[in-house]
Amino acid sequence: MAISAQDVNKLRQMTGAGMMDCKKALQEANGDFDEAITILRKQGQKVSEKRADREANEGVVFAYTAPDATEGVVIALKCETDFVAKNEEFVALGNNILNTAVAQKPANIEALLDLAIDGLAIREHLIAMVGKIGEKIEVGAYEYAKADTVVTYIHYGAKLGVLLSLNGAKGEAVVEAGKDVCLQIAAMNPIAIDKDGVDADTIAREIEIGKDQARQEGKPEAIIEKIAMGKLEKFYKERTLLHQEFVKDSSMTIAQMLKKVDANLSITNFKRVSVA
Structure with a gap:
């Protein structure tokens, strides 16, 4: 049947797809x-599948903090190129996903993707944008x-974001201290809050590395273990948040910085989110 230019333009406005694809x-x-x-969504799905093995190492990190500073959300919307990351529609989709997450608080990414924006699941919005832009696009975090x-x-x-939880105290001074800690996390990339948060495999690996280094330095076997444990303590100071130098x-x-703010103030959790 004959398709009018008006109908093609209408579909283009509805979907954002190209004129020829709409026709x-x-x-x-x-x-x-x-x-x-x-049909257009199916075409988008095909594009998505074709690009599934591509690396999405660009994108934007979005964040929200509740007015009373008791809740927060961070998401990463990822793509393949910085050019797309700066695209207004890409950024608008990221903000819409963030707002939906704030309103409905899904349990995980899969639950988030099932939520609807304007009657369409977020995963379908992603597929449609893949079809339109031609890049792999995904919620990375x-x-x-x-x-x-x-x-x-x-x-x-906006390539890196931090979400920090603190308990034991409230107020402006706590929020300001929290901002400093977030900056610390972004800059120093700790692997855990404290020693207790470091997994056993990492500890075993660091001890083995310490032993190997000591042997290569020609240290006596009798003190190898002691040297390795000393290196492990140094590792804790460098890689666990509470022990890092501010x-x-x-x-x-x-x-020590947190204790100066309030003796009861403690960090209960942090997440460092990056699009890279």
């Missing part, structure tokens, strides 16, 4: 707009936190 979809659907939209105080931080360029004041650790 072909309408022809295949015999002018039925709903069927044409379904979703983190939600609820605590006495929750602080979020987006690093310059980036804004190296005369104290993060634990």
Whole structure:
């Protein structure tokens, strides 16, 4: 059947797809707009599948903190190129996904993808954008936190974000301290809050590395274990948040900085989210 330019333009406005794709979809659907939209989504799915093995190492990190600072959300919407990451529609979709996550608090990414925006599941919005843009697009991370105080931080360029939970105290001074801790996490990339949070495999690996280094330095076998444990303590100071030197004041650790703010203040959790 004949498809008018007006119908093609209407479908293009509805879907954002290219003019020729819209025309072909309408022809295949015999002018039925709903069927044409379904065809376009299927085309998007095909594009998504073709690009499933591509690396999505660009994108934008979005964050929300509740007005009372007791809840926070961070998401990462990923794509293949920085050009797409700066696309207005891509950013708008990221903000819509963030707002939906804030409103409905899904348990995980899969649950988030099932939520609807304007009657269409988020996973379908992603497929449609893949079909339109021609790049792999995915929600790379979703983190939600609820605590006495929750602080979020987006690093310059919006490629990296932090979600921090603190308990034991509230107030402006706690929020400001939380911002400093978020900056610390972004800069120093700790692997755990404290020693207790470091997994056994990592500890075993670090001890073995310490032993090998000591042997290569020619140290006596009788003190190899002691040297390795000393290196492990150094590892804790460098890689666990509370033991790290505070980036804004190296005369104290993060634990000491927090104690100065409030003796009862503690970090209960943190998430460092990156699109890379």
